[in-house]
Amino acid sequence: MHSRSTMEQAAVATATPAEVNCPVSVEKTTTKEATETGKRKSDEPDEPGTCGRGKRRRGAGGKKLRPGERYIPPPQKRNPGVSFSQEHFDETSYYFEGGLRKVCPYYFDFKTYCKGRWIGKSLLEVFKSEFRAESIEYYQRACKEGRIRLNETPVEDLSVVLRNNDHMKNTVHRHEPPVVGRPVEVLVDDGEVLVVDKPASIPVHPCGRFRHNTVIFILGKERGISELHTVHRLDRLTSGVLLFARTLETSKKLDQLVRDRQLEKEYVCRVEGEFPEGEVVCEEPILVVSFKIGLCRVDPKGKECRTVFQRLTFNGKTSVVRCLPLTGRTHQIRVHLQYLGFPILNDPIYGSSAWGPHRGKGGLVGKSNEELVQALVAEHRSQESLHLLDIADDGIVIEQEAEKNKTSEKVETLDGTSEVNDSGESQPTQTDVQAPAGCSSSGETVDEVSQGCTDLNANNTSVKSQPAESNGNQTEATDTTPKTPPGSSDHLCSECKLVRPDPTKRELIMYLHALRYKGPDFEYSTRLPDWAKEDWVEDD
Numbered sequence: 001m002h003s004r005s006t007m008e009q010a011a012v013a014t015a016t017p018a019e020v021n022c023p024v025s026v027e028k029t030t031t032k033e034a035t036e037t038g039k040r041k042s043d044e045p046d047e048p049g050t051c052g053r054g055k056r057r058r059g060a061g062g063k064k065l066r067p068g069e070r071y072i073p074p075p076q077k078r079n080p081g082v083s084f085s086q087e088h089f090d091e092t093s094y095y096f097e098g099g100l101r102k103v104c105p106y107y108f109d110f111k112t113y114c115k116g117r118w119i120g121k122s123l124l125e126v127f128k129s130e131f132r133a134e135s136i137e138y139y140q141r142a143c144k145e146g147r148i149r150l151n152e153t154p155v156e157d158l159s160v161v162l163r164n165n166d167h168m169k170n171t172v173h174r175h176e177p178p179v180v181g182r183p184v185e186v187l188v189d190d191g192e193v194l195v196v197d198k199p200a201s202i203p204v205h206p207c208g209r210f211r212h213n214t215v216i217f218i219l220g221k222e223r224g225i226s227e228l229h230t231v232h233r234l235d236r237l238t239s240g241v242l243l244f245a246r247t248l249e250t251s252k253k254l255d256q257l258v259r260d261r262q263l264e265k266e267y268v269c270r271v272e273g274e275f276p277e278g279e280v281v282c283e284e285p286i287l288v289v290s291f292k293i294g295l296c297r298v299d300p301k302g303k304e305c306r307t308v309f310q311r312l313t314f315n316g317k318t319s320v321v322r323c324l325p326l327t328g329r330t331h332q333i334r335v336h337l338q339y340l341g342f343p344i345l346n347d348p349i350y351g352s353s354a355w356g357p358h359r360g361k362g363g364l365v366g367k368s369n370e371e372l373v374q375a376l377v378a379e380h381r382s383q384e385s386l387h388l389l390d391i392a393d394d395g396i397v398i399e400q401e402a403e404k405n406k407t408s409e410k411v412e413t414l415d416g417t418s419e420v421n422d423s424g425e426s427q428p429t430q431t432d433v434q435a436p437a438g439c440s441s442s443g444e445t446v447d448e449v450s451q452g453c454t455d456l457n458a459n460n461t462s463v464k465s466q467p468a469e470s471n472g473n474q475t476e477a478t479d480t481t482p483k484t485p486p487g488s489s490d491h492l493c494s495e496c497k498l499v500r501p502d503p504t505k506r507e508l509i510m511y512l513h514a515l516r517y518k519g520p521d522f523e524y525s526t527r528l529p530d531w532a533k534e535d536w537v538e539d540d
Contacts, residue, residue, distance in 0.1 A: 073151055075113070075165045083228075089221040092212055095480045098502060100178040101202075103212045105496070108174045114166040123148070123168075124158040134494065141492055147171040173490035179213045180508055186223070187524060192250045193243060194219075194228060195517075195524045200239040201508035204230065215242065231258070232517075235331075237348075240267070240514025241524050257519050264518040267323040267333060268312070268532045270511040271342040272351070275311040275319035282307050282336040286329045289369045295349065295376065296331045298339045298363045305329040307336045313534050318345055320532050333512065339363060345511050345538075354379045505539070 065071055092106035118126050127139045139148065139158060146154040149169040150162075179201040188195040196215065203210045211217060219225040228244040229251035245251035257263045287302030289295045296302075305327040312320045319342070323333045334350045337343055341361035343351040350360065354375035358364040365372060489496035513532065516525040530536055 070160075070163065071151075072163050072165050073167070084216065084220055084226055086220075089212075089217060094212070094221070096181050097178075097479050099181045100502060101181045101213060101218075102178045103176040105173055105175045105490075105493075107490075108172060108211075110170045110172060112168055114162045114164060114168065116164075118162045119164050120161060122159050122161050123150075123155065126162065127158065138492060138494070142170070145492070147492075173493035173496065174211075175209075175493075175495045176211060176213050177209055178502060179210075180505075184215055184218050184222075187241070187526065189225075189246075192246050193254075193522075194225065194246055195244075196242050197526045198234055198239055198242040198514075200237055200510060203236045204233045204242065207236075210236075231255070234514055235510070235512075237508070237510035238512045238514065239509070239529060241517045241526055242514070243517060243524065254519075261326075262520055264516075265325055265514065266516040266518075267325070268320060268513050268515050268528065269323060269333065269337070270318050270320050270345045270531055271337055272318060272345055273342050274314050275309070275321050275342050277311055280309040280340065282309070282340060284336065284339055284363070286332060286335050288330055290373045293349075293373070293376075294330055295373060296329070296335050297360065297365065297369075297372070298335060303329055305332050305336075307332055309337075309340075312532075315534070315536075318538075320534075346506060347510060347512075348507075349376065352376055352379055 091108065092104045095102055095104065123139075124136070127134075127136060131139075142148050143155050143158055147170060148155045148158075150160065151167050152169070180199050182199040184199065184202070185197040186194065187197055196219070198204070198215055202218070203214045205216050206214055212221070216228065219228070228246070229248065231243040231245055231251070231254045234240065234242055243254070245254055254263070283304070283306045284298040285300060285302035285304055286296050287299035289297050305325075308324040308326065310322040312322055314320075321337070321342070323337075325332050329335075331350070334344055334347055338347075338350040338355070338360045339362065343359065345351070353359065354372065356364065356366045367375060509531075511529075511531050513526070513529050515528070516523065518524075
């Protein structure tokens with residue numbers, strides 16, 4: 001299990017999820033990470049540069065710049081001591097509608113340092129080849145309005161050629177997808193650990209298009225809880241026990257338990273068909289097929305792993321199964337259940353028909369890894385459900401291009417990478433959390449604000465959140481739909497021009513739940529979710 005004793009800092013990136021970096025606040029920062037992730041603290045004061053047609057001036061150390069040469073500030077070193085603050089939490093507000101938690105659209109700066117493969121190319125070339133979720137006309141208009149900056153200076157012309165250490169900033173009008181409106185229930189908070197019952201559909205930390213609709217931001221905004229150290233993570237669609245350490249000392253202790261495999265995990269899930277009685281053990285090796293979407297499959301070249309299953313109930317159509325992941329591989333529980341022929345009932349990846357007529361049972365797929373990824377993306381694109389894969393509409397194209405550069409830029413190209421997790425659930429790496437593209441993604445199901453988008457630069461009149469009280473009942477928040485959202489829609493924002501239906505409950509909840517986490521001297525557990533109870537009846 002690869003655990004983290006960290007909490008992410010502000011998400012940073014440019015226009016699309018496929019080529020962005022979100023720096024995080026880490027205690028264990030290597031020189032390589034500091035170089036590749038982009039959040040740095042200046043060794044010397046930054047000097048504003050000029051973009052487009054450069055002016056003759058002196059660069060660092062008083063050296064004269066040649067005509068047309070731009071000054072590029074020195075790279076900054078990461079400051080590992082900063083986490084999310086009230087300033088970040090105040091960027092926008094929540095409101096509740098139809099059982100969903102929604103985020104008022106807001107303006108946000110995405111930032112990134114120049115990738116190695118961009119050096120010598122113009123901004124126009126980079127936008128054309130790698131940021132295709134928006135048209136070139138959009139970027140040209142954004143440039144004219146000063147929304148695109150290099151080294152803090154507005155870009156005058158997209159023909160400017162990128163140099164090593166260039167720092168790009170892009171201001172976008174950002175929309176976040178809605179999540180379920182159920183509160184994040186705090187189970188334990190004793191000053192050393194914070195344990196919550198994470199609702200399905202809510203990511204643990206900023207990733208993809210999510211920032212405020214994440215566990216860390218909800219805890220910070222609604223409960224004033226910050227400076228948390230993550231011990232483990234759960235997939236966005238997975239619910240259940242989620243641990244955070246309150247102190248660095250506690251974080252190190254829990255990390256050691258994880259490394260020594262003294263942390264026992266118990267999950268429950270509902271699978272298709274009649275799962276066999278008695279104990280079923282699966283020890284098939286698992287290989288990561290696609291880092292972009294965290295896709296895995298059973299493969300002899302994969303890493304060894306072991307999961308123990310036991311059927312709890314069978315209702316004639318589906319079974320509730322107890323899962324004990326004894327090792328930690330990406331999507332371990334889900335992949336092993338698929339291999340056994342009993343995929344999780346509503347698993348959008350491992351229950352997909354893209355796996356072929358056998359749907360991956362017994363490892364029978366009949367497709368190469370590339371063909372499998374293409375088929376999976378094509379299926380979700382046709383169903384307008386690419387958001388279930390947590391990738392942008394053209395993410396697969398960028399992933400293939402990134403593979404060519406993985407030797408020299410491995411960390412940069414694995415935005416959204418799913419990392420090994422002892423629970424068998426995926427987790428983005430702390431140096432490479434995928435940042436969203438705001439209005440630049442075209443394949444997401446996003447929140448519908450029928451009255452128009454809120455301009456959060458207008459008099460700070462955004463709708464304030466009204467969280468539901470968590471008294472142990474898994475209730476959803478009361479609707480607080482803004483009647484007349486203040487401000488106006490952003491004229492460059494493509495999402496402001498669209499009206500998308502809200503996601504359904506089926507899309508937001510996967511029937512996999514972290515029921516219990518147990519250590520040598522502690523045990524944390526939640527109630528069984530409704531779908532795991534014997535009298536549960538599936539909605540039509």
